[in-house]
Amino acid sequence: MFAGTLIASATMTIMSRDPVRSALFLVLSFFAAAALWILLTAEFLGLVLILVYVGAVMTLFLFVIMTSHRVDLTIKPSFSRYWPYALAIVLLFMLLALSVLSSYRTPSQLIRANVDNTAALGSILYTHYVYPFEIMGLLLLVGIIAAISLNPRVIRDRKQQDPSQQICVKPSDRIRLIKMKPSIRS
Amino acid sequence: MNEWVGLGILLFPLLGAAITGLCSLPPKAAHRIAISGIGLSFLLSLYGAYLIFFSSVNSIDFSFYLWRLTDAVHFSIGMLLDPLASIMIVVVNFVSLIVHIYSIAYMRDDPGYQRFFSYISLFTFAMLTLVSADNFLQLFFAWEAVGLVSYLLIGFWFKRPTANAASLKAFLVNRVGDFGFILGLGLIWRYCGSLDFNNVFNSVPVLVHQIISILPGTHWSVITVICLCLFIGAMGKSAQIPLHVWLPESMEGPTPISALIHAATMVTAGIYLITRLAPFFTYSPVALNVILIIGASTALFMGLLALVQTDIKRVIAYSTLSQLGYMMAACGCCAFSAAIFHLITHAFFKALLFLAAGSVILALHHEQDIRKMSRLRGSSLPITYVGFLIGTLALIALPPFSGFYSKDAIIEAVASSHLAASGYAYFCLLAGVVITVCYSLRVFFLVFHSKRTEPASIATESTVIKIALIALSIPAVIVGIILSHAHGFLNPSVFVQPIGYSTADQLSTLRMHAVVWPQVQIFSVPLCLLLAGVFITWCCYIKFPDLLDRLTNRFSTLYRILRANYGFDAFNDRVFVRGGIQLAKLFFKVDALILDEKFVNGSGRLISWFSRIFRTIQSGLLYQYTLVMILGLVLMMLAVVIVQWHLVWPRFLTEPGPVFLSA
Amino acid sequence: MIALNDYLIVSAVLFSLGLLGLMIHRRSIIHLLMSIELLLLAVNTNFIAFSYYFHSIAGQVFVFFILGVAAVEAAIGLAILLVLFRAKHDVDVDSLTSLKG
Numbered sequence: 001m002f003a004g005t006l007i008a009s010a011t012m013t014i015m016s017r018d019p020v021r022s023a024l025f026l027v028l029s030f031f032a033a034a035a036l037w038i039l040l041t042a043e044f045l046g047l048v049l050i051l052v053y054v055g056a057v058m059t060l061f062l063f064v065i066m067t068s069h070r071v072d073l074t075i076k077p078s079f080s081r082y083w084p085y086a087l088a089i090v091l092l093f094m095l096l097a098l099s100v101l102s103s104y105r106t107p108s109q110l111i112r113a114n115v116d117n118t119a120a121l122g123s124i125l126y127t128h129y130v131y132p133f134e135i136m137g138l139l140l141l142v143g144i145i146a147a148i149s150l151n152p153r154v155i156r157d158r159k160q161q162d163p164s165q166q167i168c169v170k171p172s173d174r175i176r177l178i179k180m181k182p183s184i185r186s
Numbered sequence: 187m188n189e190w191v192g193l194g195i196l197l198f199p200l201l202g203a204a205i206t207g208l209c210s211l212p213p214k215a216a217h218r219i220a221i222s223g224i225g226l227s228f229l230l231s232l233y234g235a236y237l238i239f240f241s242s243v244n245s246i247d248f249s250f251y252l253w254r255l256t257d258a259v260h261f262s263i264g265m266l267l268d269p270l271a272s273i274m275i276v277v278v279n280f281v282s283l284i285v286h287i288y289s290i291a292y293m294r295d296d297p298g299y300q301r302f303f304s305y306i307s308l309f310t311f312a313m314l315t316l317v318s319a320d321n322f323l324q325l326f327f328a329w330e331a332v333g334l335v336s337y338l339l340i341g342f343w344f345k346r347p348t349a350n351a352a353s354l355k356a357f358l359v360n361r362v363g364d365f366g367f368i369l370g371l372g373l374i375w376r377y378c379g380s381l382d383f384n385n386v387f388n389s390v391p392v393l394v395h396q397i398i399s400i401l402p403g404t405h406w407s408v409i410t411v412i413c414l415c416l417f418i419g420a421m422g423k424s425a426q427i428p429l430h431v432w433l434p435e436s437m438e439g440p441t442p443i444s445a446l447i448h449a450a451t452m453v454t455a456g457i458y459l460i461t462r463l464a465p466f467f468t469y470s471p472v473a474l475n476v477i478l479i480i481g482a483s484t485a486l487f488m489g490l491l492a493l494v495q496t497d498i499k500r501v502i503a504y505s506t507l508s509q510l511g512y513m514m515a516a517c518g519c520c521a522f523s524a525a526i527f528h529l530i531t532h533a534f535f536k537a538l539l540f541l542a543a544g545s546v547i548l549a550l551h552h553e554q555d556i557r558k559m560s561r562l563r564g565s566s567l568p569i570t571y572v573g574f575l576i577g578t579l580a581l582i583a584l585p586p587f588s589g590f591y592s593k594d595a596i597i598e599a600v601a602s603s604h605l606a607a608s609g610y611a612y613f614c615l616l617a618g619v620v621i622t623v624c625y626s627l628r629v630f631f632l633v634f635h636s637k638r639t640e641p642a643s644i645a646t647e648s649t650v651i652k653i654a655l656i657a658l659s660i661p662a663v664i665v666g667i668i669l670s671h672a673h674g675f676l677n678p679s680v681f682v683q684p685i686g687y688s689t690a691d692q693l694s695t696l697r698m699h700a701v702v703w704p705q706v707q708i709f710s711v712p713l714c715l716l717l718a719g720v721f722i723t724w725c726c727y728i729k730f731p732d733l734l735d736r737l738t739n740r741f742s743t744l745y746r747i748l749r750a751n752y753g754f755d756a757f758n759d760r761v762f763v764r765g766g767i768q769l770a771k772l773f774f775k776v777d778a779l780i781l782d783e784k785f786v787n788g789s790g791r792l793i794s795w796f797s798r799i800f801r802t803i804q805s806g807l808l809y810q811y812t813l814v815m816i817l818g819l820v821l822m823m824l825a826v827v828i829v830q831w832h833l834v835w836p837r838f839l840t841e842p843g844p845v846f847l848s849a
Numbered sequence: 850m851i852a853l854n855d856y857l858i859v860s861a862v863l864f865s866l867g868l869l870g871l872m873i874h875r876r877s878i879i880h881l882l883m884s885i886e887l888l889l890l891a892v893n894t895n896f897i898a899f900s901y902y903f904h905s906i907a908g909q910v911f912v913f914f915i916l917g918v919a920a921v922e923a924a925i926g927l928a929i930l931l932v933l934f935r936a937k938h939d940v941d942v943d944s945l946t947s948l949k950g
Contacts, residue, residue: 022879
C-alpha cells in the first residue's frame, strides 16, 4: 500500500505542471517512503527523513518556488518535445532493471531486534564511521557558506562601514597637522 | 734548412696577399708589398731550382704537420720539391712576378686596385701549393683554391653581369671536373690505403692486376678507372672538350689575370696532375687513348674556332685551348717531358701575347674588337709590336723560337707512338699546325697591318708595360734552346716505366738536341706545313683581302657552326641551365603545392573540420546533457545484459515472473 | 512475505520515474531538482532494503550520509536558482547556454 502510494505520488510529481503541486506531491512521496522505511525497521532514518527532508528541504523548496513564482508561469510550461523518446528510454530501463531484479529471492525473515535501531546506528556511527561523519559535518559547513555567499546582501547605494577596513585606519589617514607661523597684522 | 726554402716559397705570396687583402693601404704600398712577396718567393724558387738541378740534392721532401683523424687515418701537410715541381714553381713565380708588375699600369685607375693584387698573390700561393704538394689531399685543396681565386678574378669587375655569369660558369664547369677528381681520389684512398705520393706510387705495381666492377657484370681495371676519373678532373681544369666552355667566357676578367691564370698557370694544373700520375697512366692504355683522342680533338677544333673570333682576347683564349690540347696529346702518348716542356714555353709566349694584347687594348682605350683596330705598325707602340710579333712567332713554332722545340717534340712523340689513337692524333696535330699559323697571323695582320686609317688617339705605352713585355720576350725566345739541351731534365721526377708505348719519352730526350735539329728541320713535316700556312695567311690578309669574303660566303654553313662554337654553349644552356630551372620548378611545385598545401595546411583543416563536428554536440543546453547521460547509462546496462544474457535467460524460464508486492 | 526483490522493484520504478522527470522537464529547474530528489529517494530505499535483508547496519549508515549530501545539494541548487532568478527573472533552462562549445 505504501509502495503504491509512493509510486503514484512520484508519478504525479513529475507529471504536474505547477511546481507547487509537484512539490506537494513530492512531500507525499517522502511520507510514503518514510513509512516504508519504518516497516523495514529503520525507524531512525525514517523519522529523520520526515524531519530533515520534508521539514527542512521541502520547506525550502516551497519557499523558493513561492519566491520565484511568476504569474505567467502556468501558461508557458510544457513537456519537452522529446517526451516520447524519453518515455521509451525509461521504459527500456525499467524493463532491464525488472528483468534482472525479478529473480532476487532471499529468505525473508524478521530481523533480530535485540538492539534498538537508533542505538545501533549510533554505536556504529561514532566508532567505525567517525571519519565520514566528521567530513559530513564539513560538507554541511561548506554548503552553508556556499548558499550564503551565492546571495550576497550588498546594497550598493548605502553608506555602510566596512569593519575590516575600519580597523586598519591610522590617525595619519584622517588628519594632517601643519605647523604654521603666526601671521599677525597689526 | 732546405725546408725553410720551401716554406718561404709558399708563404711569402700568402703574406703579401693577406696584408694587401686585409689592410687598407695606399696604392703604391699595396703593389710594393705584393711584388716584394712574389719577388722573394721567386728568388727562393730560383735557389731551390739551383739546389735541385745543379747540386746533389735530388729533392726536398718534408711534411710539417700531421693531421691525425684516427691512428690508421692521417693526412700530412708538406712539400715535395723534385725537378718537376721545382721547374713549375720557377715558371709560375716568374710569370706571376711579371703580371704583378704589369698590373701596376693596367689597373692604375681601377677602384679595386688593392683587391686585385691581393687576389693575384693569393692565386700564386694556391698554385704553388698545388705544384709542391706531396699528397693528394693538399693537391686537391690547392686545386679548389685555385678554382676559387679564378672565380674571384674572372668576376673582378663584379658590377658587370657578363662577368658574374662568366665567373660562375667557370666555377661550375670546374666543379664538374672536380666530381671526377673526388671519385678518383676516393678510389686511390680505397685501393692504396693512403694519399701520400710516395706510398701511392710505391703501391702501383701491386694494383696493376686488380679489377673493380662498377656496374654488376662489368670488369674494369682499377688503374684505368682511377686514371679516367682523375682525367675528368684534369679536363675541367685544363679545359678539354667538353669541359672547355668556361675558358672563352673567362676573358671577362682583366687582361693580366688572363695572362696569369688562363694562359700560364691554372690551366696547366691539369697537365701537371697527369704528369704527376705518370706511374698510373703508363699502365692503362685505355686511359692513354682517351687522353690522346680528347687532347688532339681539342687541339684541332678549338684552333678552328679561333679563326672566326672578333675579340682579340678570345682569339688568344682559343689558342690557349688548342695548345692545351697539344699538351694533353703529349701526355697521352707518355711523352710527359715533352708535355712539360711545351707547358713551360707556352707559359712564356702566351703570357707575352696576352700582355701585349692588353697593351693594345689599353692603348686604344679598352677597345677589344680586332675589326676596329687598324694600322698600328710603326705607331707609338713599338715594344708592343715587337712583343706581339715574338709571341706570335713562338706560337706558330718558327725556329729558333721556343715554341718550335716543344711543339715539334710533341708531334714527333705522337708520330712514333704505338697507341691505337695515335694516327688520328697525328693528323689532328698536323692540321693544328696550319690552323695555328692561320689564326695567329690573322690576328697579327688585322691588328697591326690592316689597311685602315690610323685611329684618332692612341695612348702611349707606360714604362712598366715595356719592362714587363721585354722581360717576357726574353724567355720566349731562348727557353726552347736552353731546355732542349737539357735532355732528361725531368727524368728523376717522372717515374715512367718503359713498357713499350712509352718510348716516346726517351725519344724526345734523345732528339732534343739543337745540333741535330737544324739539319733535319727543312724536311720535317711540321715545318713545311708551317711555311704553307704562312703563305696562305699572307695571301688572305695582305694580298687579296676580298678572297676572305668570298670564302666566307661559300662556306657560310661552316662559318655559322664555327661562330656558334659548335653548339656547346647552346647545348649547355638548353640541357643543363634550363633543365635545372625546370627541375627546380618541379621541386617547388611538389613542395609548395603538395607538401605545404595538402599536408601542412591540410592537417590543420582536418582538425578544424573535426572540431566543427564535435562542436555541435556541445550545445550548452542542460536537458541535452542529461538526455545523453541517461541514454549512455541505459545503453551500458543493455550492453551488460546482452553480454550476460546466458546468465539471465534461465531465470526467465524458471521463475514465474515478477511478484508484485502486496500491501 | 514481502521479499527483497519487491522492494527493489519499487526502488527501480521510482528511479526510472526520476529519470523520466529529469528528461522531460526542459523548462524549469525546480522540476529538475525535484526529480533529482526522487532519484535519491529511490537509492535510499534500495539501501534500506538491502540493509534489512542482509542484516547489516552499513546500509543504514550509508543512507544517513546520502541524506545529508542530498540535503546540502538541494540547498545549494536552490540558492543557484535564486541567483539565476534574480539575474534573469526567468526560470527557463533553455536560456542557460553560456556553456555552449
